[in-house]
Amino acid sequence: MAVAVDSAKYLIDEILPILKRIEEAFALVGICYAGSVTVSFLWKVTKGVRVHFWSKLWKKDLVGKYGKWAVVTGSTDGIGKGYAKELAKHGMNIVLVSRSIGKLERAAEEIVAEFGVETDIVQADFSLGRQVYDDIARHLKDKEIGILVNNVGTMVTPRLFDKVTENDIWTYVNVNVASVPAMTKLVLPGMLERKKGAIINISSEVAYFSLPYLQLYSATKSFVSSFTRAIDTEYGSSGITVQCIEPAGVSTNLNAFDERIHRPGFFTATPDHFATSAVATLGYAKSTTGYWTHGLQLSFLQLFPEWFIVMCFRYMVEFNQKKLK
Template identity: 30%
Template sequence: MDPHKITCMKKYTLITGASSGIGLEMAKILAAEGNNLILVARSRDKLEQLKSELEPGHNIEVKIITKDLSVYEETLSVYDECNKCGYIVNVLINNAGFGLYGEFADTPLEDEIRMVSLNINAVLVLTKLFIKDMKERKEGKILNLASLLSFLPFPYYSVYSATKTFVLSFSETLAAELKGTGVAVLSLCPGPVDTNFSSPEMLATKAYSINKPADPQKVAQAGVNLLRKGKGKKIVGFNNWFISNLPRITPDFIMMKIKKNLAKPNLV
């Protein structure tokens, strides 16, 4: 494709999981900065409402794609739809994901399979597809939502911790591969966030009472700031940064004992 033609075409930031939480707040911040958006989530009603708020207020274009990214074929179709419509995606934010709390022996297998599909497979597939176009244009940014648990896997979050460890490892190694190509891969690593991600069982643990959930708008702003910076990873909040470094100075068996205690219900 002619580089001059690409320059003249409209560019979009694609956000998955855009109907609530961090994704929704990122959409608001980026819209206010004049970015055209492609919003992806399962809830068309919520996306339509967000579109109606953002387009007239900021003089931007907001496209909506309603898909369940835990389904492989629907994830593939996100790229196909963007390609068919001629959308130039120069920023991809892989935000969609969910967690599950409980003893692994007791948690539903179906939920864990869906979690792996959404938290890992969707990130891998969308990154794989969009990164080829970004490399060809020698321009692009991919922001992947990792977690504090990428550094600090917790008991009772066994599968979720594993998925976020993958996201961080994948992002950092991919960033190294792409150095010098004009394409950046970034990682945002929040701790607990005040969204519907947190179940009542999670909120009742000692960990949540000690490390209070952050405002999703502040986490979203940290993500946007990281996109501006264009490299590296961001652990959101000093407490989370400090906690993420504890394994460096604490023996593994002691660290795991501490984490298991923190992950238990906070009985009063």
């Protein structure tokens, strides 16, 4: 009986205070964690409001801030054409670099008629690699290039890697990867000399995920995002704005193979709306989805571990492919 009383007394006097301290420590950790989650949530919301809404309230003098001319690659359709028109709306002259001469001429005529700026067109098939850059350089030589939009990009429909052709591999490398540093190399010296300019690289939300069935596309976009961050660190303090745009769905030819992602809606922007919104973010974010609902979508996806997103994507593609059979 006496032993039992002693044990109970020992429990009350010695163990309980220790347990209480452990409980307090856990509560403190919990409060800190909840605080950091709240602060990071509020920070994200504030940043989102500043980048996607506040930025639109101010008129921008892109010509004065960056220079007279903008070069846009892949500018005869989709996001690139949207960017070319939006920059022309801000009074910039546009060099359109793209593959099809007829579409280039029509896009240039449209821009001149609508915005009264100068244009120049360069027919270049980026999938041919190195050989196209001498001609592009000739067109850019005597122009004050203020903004470069590295937009050109290609994507084959989702498929297993053994179904990807050798030609697809080199097209991805030349169009999605090599064009970005190669075009940057052409305009950077002039920008450094003038101590002003902007380089905008169009990556994608998929840059954050190693997606099966889109293995090459998502990897090439990771390259674009990573290269952009490095270039920003190197030249961000030399008066040059370096920006990475990582959109989700925009209704263009690129995703026309799937009506559900191609149809414009709350999450799928039209190229013109997207470009207007993305251009407004220049100078407000080094890295952004460019469109507010895409920002919401990315924040939601980032709540989950990458393996979960990858697994969902895999099952979604496999489900769709079975339905098509």
